[in-house]
Amino acid sequence: MNATSEPNLELISEPNSKSNPESPSKSPKYKRILLKLSGEALMGDRNFGIDPEVVQDIALQVAEIVKDGIEVAIVVGGGNIFRGINGADKGMDRATADYIGMIATVMNALTLQDSFEHLDDPIPTRVMSAIAMQEIAEPYIRRRAIRHLENNRVVIFGAGSGNPYFTTDTTAALRGAEIDADVILKATKVDGIYDSDPKKNPDAKRFQSVSFDYALINDLRVMDATAFALCKENGIPIIVFDLGVTGNIRRVVMGESIGTYVGGSCETN
Numbered sequence: 476m477n478a479t480s481e482p483n484l485e486l487i488s489e490p491n492s493k494s495n496p497e498s499p500s501k502s503p504k505y506k507r508i509l510l511k512l513s514g515e516a517l518m519g520d521r522n523f524g525i526d527p528e529v530v531q532d533i534a535l536q537v538a539e540i541v542k543d544g545i546e547v548a549i550v551v552g553g554g555n556i557f558r559g560i561n562g563a564d565k566g567m568d569r570a571t572a573d574y575i576g577m578i579a580t581v582m583n584a585l586t587l588q589d590s591f592e593h594l595d596d597p598i599p600t601r602v603m604s605a606i607a608m609q610e611i612a613e614p615y616i617r618r619r620a621i622r623h624l625e626n627n628r629v630v631i632f633g634a635g636s637g638n639p640y641f642t643t644d645t646t647a648a649l650r651g652a653e654i655d656a657d658v659i660l661k662a663t664k665v666d667g668i669y670d671s672d673p674k675k676n677p678d679a680k681r682f683q684s685v686s687f688d689y690a691l692i693n694d695l696r697v698m699d700a701t702a703f704a705l706c707k708e709n710g711i712p713i714i715v716f717d718l719g720v721t722g723n724i725r726r727v728v729m730g731e732s733i734g735t736y737v738g739g740s741c742e743t744n
């Protein structure tokens with residue numbers, strides 16, 4: 476994620492650090508979270524599909540915070556199976572390609588549900604689909620989703636928003652606003668947002684925090700502009716963090732300073 480103009484933010488000068496741990500709070504900082512998982516996050520080191528070990532690790536991390544009383548909703552992408560925009564680039568009708576991508580997200584959602592419910596201490600889970608699939612998933616109903624969360628069930632939102640041309644990042648922002656989430660946790664393969672590509676620049680610096688305006692003006696492609704705008708309008712912060720470090724989900728929820736915090740005012744170190 477590259478930045479070009481003068482920022483109003485905080486920087487961390489150790490880009491290769493996986494985390495910046497602090498003493499966790501005695502109580503969680505966030506009570507209700509929306510976790511955004513890309514489909515690629517489920518692949519692990521594979522080139523396609525789902526790595527069962529990765530899915531189980533995610534389930535274990537989420538189960539840990541659910542047992543602490545944290546309410547967890549999840550939006551999962553489908554890029555490990557089919558990405559709509561790629562199909563459109565190959566000549567498919569864009570709307571048709573996006574619908575196929577939505578079906579891929581439901582496949583991932585069901586996989587996650589199965590993993591949660593086959594833990595040694597199972598976590599009750601509900602898959603809610605924006606496209607009617609009554610044999611395998613509940614229809615998305617906002618009040619029902621909130622009720623599931625209040626009853627300490629994990630809710631996984633599948634089929635995106637149910638509309639073509641919208642990303643699952645936008646779905647995450649939309650569902651986060653609808654369920655009144657305290658924060659959106661954007662799980663990635665990097666440990667935050669950088670001022671330049673850390674793979675190409677060993678001196679790249681990671682932003683500890685950045686404003687929505689800065690993210691939008693500088694086109695920081697952590698989430699698409701529509702998702703950023705929705706979060707800004709509804710006052711929902713986003714935390715970008717590395718899912719590959721076991722325990723990071725809990726660290727973020729407990730308020731440790733890891734990844735990059737998007738939202739609110741920022742100051743330069």
